[in-house]
Amino acid sequence: MKIVFLAPFGIRPKGTLIARMLPLADELQRLGHTVTIIAPPYTNPEDSGKVETVRGVTIRNIELCGGGLMAPPRLAWRMYRAALAEQPDIVHLFKPKGYGGLAAMFLAQFRRMGIRQPLLFVDMDDWEGRGGMNDLHPYSPTEKALFQFQEDWLPLQARGVTVASRTLQTKAWGMGLPRQRVLYLPNCVEDIPPGDGTGVRQRLGIPADVPVLLLYTRFFDFSQDKLHFVFAEIFRQVPEVRFLVVGKGRNNEEQLLLAKGEELGFAPALVMGGWLEPEDIPSYLAAADVAIYPFSDNLISRSKCPAKLTEILRAGVAVVADAVGQLAEYVKPGVSGVLCNPDDWQEMADRAAGLLLDVKLSRETGATARRYLLEKFSWSDYAARLDQFYLKSSGAEQ
Secondary structure (H helix, E strand, O other): OOOOEEOOOOOOOOOOHHHHHHHHHHHHOOOEEEEEEOOOOOOOHOOOOOOEEEEOOEEOOOOOOOOOOOOHHHHHHHHHHHHHHHOOOOEEEOOOOHHHHHHHHHHHHHHHHHHHEEEEEEOOOOOOOOHHHHHHOOOOOHHHHHHHHHHHHHHHOEEEEEEEEHHHHHHHHHOOOHHHEEEEEEOOOOOOEEEEEEEEEEEEEHOOOEEEEEEEOOOOOOOOHHHHHHHHHHHHHHHOOOOEEEEEOOOOOHHHHHHHHHHHHOEEEHHEEEEOHHHHHHHHHHOOOOOOOOOOOOOOOOHOOOOOHHHHHHHEEEEEEEOOOOOOOOOOOOOOOOEEEOOHEEEEEHHHHHHHHHHHHHHHHHHHHHHHHHHHHHHHHHHHHHHHHHHHHHHHHE
16 A cells, blocks of 8 residues: 655654654555655754655655745645645544644545545544643644644544554543544554663763663653652662763753752762764663653643653663553563652652662663563554554445
């Protein structure tokens, strides 16, 4: 089959396309399909109009339209026309919102008018409307209303809906979608070896025998007060620890962390990696002995399927995570890591400190976590499930 993926934004700098769409497209092509990604590169305007091939997958960056009230529908129309030009059997929209959502709305509406169109599938990897991303981002009232409508309407127009988390699966069923039209499709991984953690330690000046605790984050998924408490308490219990912080916040969270480090005494342990190029991330993750993954217990977090967590587990790092939503799918207590009560800050600090002090246990836990992840969450396995989902859904059309 010919398949078009409609992307929510460009390939840079956000991670959805690289972490979810691209490996899935790659695996589908291994199964004999042809996949093209159509992207609105407003996040990377330097790629406007550019066609590129990444891992054998063609990415068409639609030419941007400038500003004005008509720019969004014009860009969405260009996405829709570019999708049709591929003569696809299936158009799979990733995120039922924004420019891609408008393009899918053109397709769905023409189909409702009796005009032959490719089959539409919708992928949900976040809860976008009320209680979700609409509450997190400073969208205008008009944007919020549009995104809410798109999330409510588009899945119902789709031949099938893929969901990245169990919470989204339940939400999709709650919309009235029959169970056979919903496919659980979590973020997965490919079997690539861990990076060069030793080399990163050498570059950062961290001795081989010093315990390293990793925080790989965007910061907004949890309380900053909790992070500061956990770091201070771990430092109290393991004074020789280094906190390797990889990622970048939106509201100067790194500066706040540095300031709190000075106030609470753990500043000497902080090693700020900042935002990294994707190819550098595996080696930074592999430099750690233990990672924490704090996660607020709310609808936004429960709906997510954090690709960052899968990257940490694939690196063979022992993880102490909050027992929230999809995290409990990846981290099995006593098997692939430690789960904590998200309201018990002391528990996360104590369990992380315990692993840092027990080198043998942390290494065994990390190795088991990697094996568990590769066994249960392989892109090749889930691409095969998606392939069958497409085939069954297409058969329902005939």
